[in-house]
Amino acid sequence: MDKIKIPPLDRKWIKCPYCGAKTVIYDNTALCSGVHIKCTRGCKREFEIIIKDGKQVL
Numbered sequence: 654m655d656k657i658k659i660p661p662l663d664r665k666w667i668k669c670p671y672c673g674a675k676t677v678i679y680d681n682t683a684l685c686s687g688v689h690i691k692c693t694r695g696c697k698r699e700f701e702i703i704i705k706d707g708k709q710v711l
């Protein structure tokens with residue numbers, strides 16, 4: 654039986670577009686839109702998390 658190769662996950666931080674504070678961790682398999690979180694470490698503003706092609710779209 655062949656082993657299924659699992660590509661290594663590249664974990665990155667979602668950063669607040671206003672102040673650059675680290676908020677949540679995602680990996681390169683993530684696909685996300687319509688999720689809003691509040692920046693709790695920095696400016697306390699809400700922003701939408703959009704992840705496309707393994708990258709955060711600001």
Ligand SMILES: [Zn+2]
Binds near residue numbers: 669673674697698
């Ligand atoms: Zn912020």
